[in-house]
Amino acid sequence: MKRARVLVVDDEPIARENLVHILIKAGHRASAAGDGNEALILLAGEPFDLVLTDLRMPGMDGMELLAAIKRRSPETEVIVVTGHAAVETAVTAMRLGAFTYVSKPIHVEEVLAQVGKALEKNAMRREITRLRQSVDPASGLSRLIGGSDPMEALRQSILQVARLECNVLITGETGTGKELVARTIHDLSPRSKGRFMAVNCGAFSEELISNELFGHEREAFTGAGARRKGLIEAAAGGTLFLDEIGELPLSMQVKLLRVLQERTFLRVGGTEEAPMDARVLSATNKDLRKESETGAFRQDLFYRLDVITVHVPPLSERREDIPELARHFLVKHAAASGRSVQLSPEVLDKLLLYEYPGNVRELENIVQKALAVCEGDVIEPVHLLADLRDERIRPTRGARRDWPTLEAHEKSYIRDVLEEVEGNKSKAARILGIDRVSLWRKVKRYGLE
Numbered sequence: 001m002k003r004a005r006v007l008v009v010d011d012e013p014i015a016r017e018n019l020v021h022i023l024i025k026a027g028h029r030a031s032a033a034g035d036g037n038e039a040l041i042l043l044a045g046e047p048f049d050l051v052l053t054d055l056r057m058p059g060m061d062g063m064e065l066l067a068a069i070k071r072r073s074p075e076t077e078v079i080v081v082t083g084h085a086a087v088e089t090a091v092t093a094m095r096l097g098a099f100t101y102v103s104k105p106i107h108v109e110e111v112l113a114q115v116g117k118a119l120e121k122n123a124m125r126r127e128i129t130r131l132r133q134s135v136d137p138a139s140g141l142s143r144l145i146g147g148s149d150p151m152e153a154l155r156q157s158i159l160q161v162a163r164l165e166c167n168v169l170i171t172g173e174t175g176t177g178k179e180l181v182a183r184t185i186h187d188l189s190p191r192s193k194g195r196f197m198a199v200n201c202g203a204f205s206e207e208l209i210s211n212e213l214f215g216h217e218r219e220a221f222t223g224a225g226a227r228r229k230g231l232i233e234a235a236a237g238g239t240l241f242l243d244e245i246g247e248l249p250l251s252m253q254v255k256l257l258r259v260l261q262e263r264t265f266l267r268v269g270g271t272e273e274a275p276m277d278a279r280v281l282s283a284t285n286k287d288l289r290k291e292s293e294t295g296a297f298r299q300d301l302f303y304r305l306d307v308i309t310v311h312v313p314p315l316s317e318r319r320e321d322i323p324e325l326a327r328h329f330l331v332k333h334a335a336a337s338g339r340s341v342q343l344s345p346e347v348l349d350k351l352l353l354y355e356y357p358g359n360v361r362e363l364e365n366i367v368q369k370a371l372a373v374c375e376g377d378v379i380e381p382v383h384l385l386a387d388l389r390d391e392r393i394r395p396t397r398g399a400r401r402d403w404p405t406l407e408a409h410e411k412s413y414i415r416d417v418l419e420e421v422e423g424n425k426s427k428a429a430r431i432l433g434i435d436r437v438s439l440w441r442k443v444k445r446y447g448l449e
Contacts, residue, residue, distance in 0.1 A: 004119050005046070008032045009039040009053040009065065010081070018106065019052060019081075026112055036060025040068060048076055050118050052111075055082035055089065055101075063096060070097040074164050077118040081106070095263065097165075141184060144177075145328050146321030150313035154181070157310050162188035167260070169245075169305050170283040172312030175361030178283040179243060181312055186239040191279055194238025197231040202247030209252060211268050220269020232265055235278035245305065246286035246297060257301045280305070315356045315363065319433030323348050325360060329367040330379070341371060345441065346381050352434050353410070411446040414439075418448065 006028050010016040016032050023030035031048075033039035035057055043051075051069060055062035066078050080093045083104035093101050099118040102110055141155050161168050162185045170178045179198060186196045199212055215230030231240060242248075248256065259265045260280065264273040282305050289306075291297035315322065326343060334341045343351075347370075356362050370383040414432065421427040429439045443449055 003027050003029065004049040004115075004122075006030045006115070007039060007042060007048045007051045009034075009036065009051060009057070009062075011035055011054065011057040015054070015104075015106075019111070022106075022108055022111060023115070026115075028115075036062075036065040036068070039065060040072075043069065043073065043076070047073070049122050050115060051076060051078045052081055052115075053078065055080055063092060066093065066096050066098055074166065075122065077122050079114055079118060095261075141188070143180065144184065145325050146318055147324070148318035148321045150318045151321060154310070154312060158184055158188065161185060161308050161310060163190065164308070165190075165279060166307040167280045167282070167305050168308050168310055169288070170281060170310050170312060171288075172283075172285065173314045173359055174285050175359035176312040176314055177360050178285075178312050179241065181310060182239070182241045182243075182281045182283060185281060185310075186241075186279075189239070189279070191238050194278075195235055196239050196241065197235040197278075198241040198243060199231055200243045201252075202244040206249045206252055209248070210255065213256075214265050214267050216268035217270040220267070224269070227267070230265075230267065232259065232276055232278060233267075233274065237277055238279075240278040240280050242280065242282040244284060245282040246284040246288055246291060250298065253298045253301050257298060257304060260301075260304045315359045316433075319352060320429075320435050322351055322363065323435070323438075325363055326351055326367055329364045330371065333368050333371050339371075339377075341374065341377050341379060343379050344381070347379050347384060349438065349442070350381055350384055352438060407446075410442070411448070414442055414446065415448055418443075 006023050008016055008019045008023070008030060009032075010019065011034055013034075016034070020030045020032050031042060033042055036053075037060055039051070039053070042048075051065075053062045053065050060068075062080050062082070066080065069076055069078055074097070077099045078097065080089075080098050080101040081104065082089060082101060089101065099121065100114055102114055141158065144151060144155060144158075158181065168185065170181050172178050182198070183196055186192060199209070201209060204212055211228075211230065213230045213232055215228045215233055216224050218224060218227050242256075259276055262273075263276045265276055266273055286297075288297050288302050292299040292302040315325075323343075326348065330341060330343060351363070351366070354366075358365070366384065370379050373383045374380070414428070417428045417431050418425075421431070425436055425439055425443075429436045432439060
């Protein structure tokens with residue numbers, strides 16, 4: 001058994017000392033705390049692989065300590081030790097994240113066996129994380145295109161949450177790539193060998209989505225000739241992705257809440273509960289917190305789903321990624337037809353000016369349409385006219401007839417920005433949402449040097 005750092009928490013000195021003695025004799029480094037508050041102080045000072053805590057203690061009890069440990073250090077395994085063993089105790093402890101529980105009086109062989117299993121799980125999780133980080137280029141993060149600061153922050157968030165088992169709510173505007181983020185979290189998680197099952201909660205009626213999620217028993221309804229697995233069951237050992245969760249009917253929200261609380265579900269037409277073994281990721285373009293405050297979405301379900309939030313930035317907040325994204329989509333769609341096509345500098349300039357209300361999905365659509373229209377090997381601005389009618393820089397509405405050209409607007413805007421930053425081109429490029437090369441090209445074109 002690998003030597004590990006273990007913390008024993010018990011308000012009874014004799015029981016505490018006995019456990020410490022057993023662990024040290026087995027080759028572990030063991031420390032002790034007399035209550036939950038003392039334990040949290042020790043945990044804040046150094047990392048522990050495992051905590052064995054008594055259930056009933058004055059002040060903070062074992063369940064409260066378990067919840068606090070899982071909030072602060074999800075990787076630390078916890079075994080609950082209790083003299084008041086009951087099914088309710090076990091279920092509650094497991095639901096809060098305990099590895100297992102053992103009952104008093106303590107049996108040395110049982111304790112050491114459970115300690116060994118908990119440490120094996122801990123070691124395996126760390127090894128998976130290490131291996132995935134060591135092969136980062138192929139790990140899935142490379143599919144998230146762009147080197148902007150918001151994208152780097154998104155990658156870091158994904159790496160942090162992927163190794164955890166908690167529910168994750170992915171937020172962001174339509175077309176930002178929330179499902180891609182969910183798949184990346186799954187691919188980097190310890191559940192990557194399991195299946196990734198996705199469902200759009202707004203695409204089905206209440207009856208259909210119930211059947212889609214829970215499955216049904218034979219003869220549950222007319223035409224149900226055999227038992228059918230739902231997505232929850234099919235995702236066992238893997239990840240269940242609930243897209244557009246804000247569109248889920250309120251009655252279905254009640255059912256989903258029960259599944260998340262109990263980790264069990266009933267097939268349609270069934271009477272026996274089946275266990276749920278899937279991590280839940282959900283996504284929305286709505287403000288679910290506000291929706292829950294107005295009653296449009298269940299507040300208790302919101303808090304179950306929103307253990308950790310990952311926000312996907314809109315394209316408008318990472319405009320410097322537009323050229324790289326556009327080239328990626330061009331190569332992707334041109335390769336499908338065996339073509340080799342480029343984007344002209346003027347096209348890139350126009351792509352950088354557009355607002356993209358549909359975000360990355362709209363950019364891909366624009367590139368794909370331009371490729372279909374272009375018959376040569378270079379996409380020019382004329383191929384974009386149909387998609388870029390609504391320019392970002394618009395003239396002021398009024399009765400005047402001498403409308404300035406788009407280039408005149410752009411020249412004036414760039415001049416104002418350069419004057420504001422006293423000629424600092426790096427700062428100007430950041431404000432304009434373009435890279436330094438594009439800014440240099442525009443400065444040269446408009447004679448703003």
